[in-house]
Amino acid sequence: MSNGGGRVLAVEVRIGTWRLVVPEVLAGYYESLVSGTPLEGSHVAIESVAASARCRTCTRVFPVEEAWIVCPDCASLGAALLSGQELDLVGVELED
Amino acid sequence: MEIKVLQNILEANDQAAAEIRGRLAAESVTAVNLISAPGAGKTSLLERVIPCLGACLRVAVLEGDIATTRDAERIDRLGVPVVQLLTGGGCHLEAALVGKGLAELPLEKLDLVFIENVGNIACPAEFDLGEAAKIGILSVTEGSDKPAKYPLLFHEVAALILNKVDLLPYTDFDLDLFDRDFRALNSQAPVFPVSCRTGEGIAHFARWLEARVGDAAKTVGGPGLVVGRW
Numbered sequence: 544m545s546n547g548g549g550r551v552l553a554v555e556v557r558i559g560t561w562r563l564v565v566p567e568v569l570a571g572y573y574e575s576l577v578s579g580t581p582l583e584g585s586h587v588a589i590e591s592v593a594a595s596a597r598c599r600t601c602t603r604v605f606p607v608e609e610a611w612i613v614c615p616d617c618a619s620l621g622a623a624l625l626s627g628q629e630l631d632l633v634g635v636e637l638e639d
Numbered sequence: 640m641e642i643k644v645l646q647n648i649l650e651a652n653d654q655a656a657a658e659i660r661g662r663l664a665a666e667s668v669t670a671v672n673l674i675s676a677p678g679a680g681k682t683s684l685l686e687r688v689i690p691c692l693g694a695c696l697r698v699a700v701l702e703g704d705i706a707t708t709r710d711a712e713r714i715d716r717l718g719v720p721v722v723q724l725l726t727g728g729g730c731h732l733e734a735a736l737v738g739k740g741l742a743e744l745p746l747e748k749l750d751l752v753f754i755e756n757v758g759n760i761a762c763p764a765e766f767d768l769g770e771a772a773k774i775g776i777l778s779v780t781e782g783s784d785k786p787a788k789y790p791l792l793f794h795e796v797a798a799l800i801l802n803k804v805d806l807l808p809y810t811d812f813d814l815d816l817f818d819r820d821f822r823a824l825n826s827q828a829p830v831f832p833v834s835c836r837t838g839e840g841i842a843h844f845a846r847w848l849e850a851r852v853g854d855a856a857k858t859v860g861g862p863g864l865v866v867g868r869w
Contacts, residue, residue, distance in 0.1 A: 549640065555641075556648070561790070561791055562765070563761050563762060563764075563765055563791065609787070609790070610786065610787045610788070610790030610793075610820065610823065610824055611787075611823045611824075612794070612823055612824055613823050620822050620823065620826035621825075621826030621827060624794070630647060630648045630649055631645060631646065631647055631648060632644050632645070632646045632647075632648055633643070633644065633645055634641050634642055634643045634644050634645070635641070635642045635644060636640070636641045636642075637640045637641070637642065638640075639640050
């Protein structure tokens with residue numbers, strides 16, 4: 544490809560579990576979209592990021608299980624989500 | 640060989656939303672993004688709350704739908720400017736389409752713009768439209784388990800309208816379960832129990848909205864209907 548790089552092997556994507564993105568569907572669409580383009584043969588490498596939150600009362604950081612953002616230590620409501628809403632293009636892996 | 644990029648995939652939408660936010664701030668206009676399932680009462684809420692807002696508050700509506708101008712026609716009967724946004728299949732509004740709709744409105748003569756999203760409680764919660772607040776509507780006929788099943792929307796809203804409360808005696812809606820699940824996601828947002836059929840509770844929501852808009856009210860603007868498909 545241009546810029547002196549080799550063929551694209553993978554596109555690395557990071558998706559939080561709170562994002563309404565289905566990884567298998569994203570991977571399937573990617574495959575369809577790149578068909579017949581210079582990216583054909585490459586795939587999406589998806590890294591899933593679990594949701595976590597920080598309690599505003601006791602500052603404890605805890606994993607968010609399903610739809611329940613309640614501090615397991617002090618039972619406070621209203622903790623701030625720290626992770627789980629990522630939807631990022633992280634990088635591209637090229638053939639050496 | 641690996642090349643690091645680190646770019647938000649929704650960056651284009653976020654940029655368009657930031658542009659809208661800037662445009663609205665420059666004109667002292669407050670925009671709210673109404674999100675609910677189909678049939679929960681977004682248009683009915685507008686039909687009830689717009690006449691209930693202070694007379695000096697100048698309002699317009701952006702109507703998001705997959706198809707038809709039916710909702711825009713309902714809003715047009717209220718005598719406020721309305722623009723129908725047709726997604727042509729898309730299950731949510733994105734900032735670029737909202738930006739085009741806003742360009743059809745006389746922002747300098749407005750105080751409050753309602754953006755009625757496409758009926759859906761999943762995807763619309765993902766897209767920033769440049770609004771000051773997302774407002775969710777849950778009707779009691781949908782069931783009290785919806786906050787737990789669609790957490791992102793209920794986490795994001797600045798206020799929640801609980802509609803069709805006149806039907807509570809005829810449903811199995813569990814107010815305690817709803818309250819517990821909703822508060823586990825959102826400890827701040829006020830809940831307004833209303834009935835768009837009887838008008839119950841609408842005034843409380845109207846007063847809250849007026850407080851959000853503040854006293855930036857100017858003078859009354861003229862009605863009009865613009866229908867476009869982009």
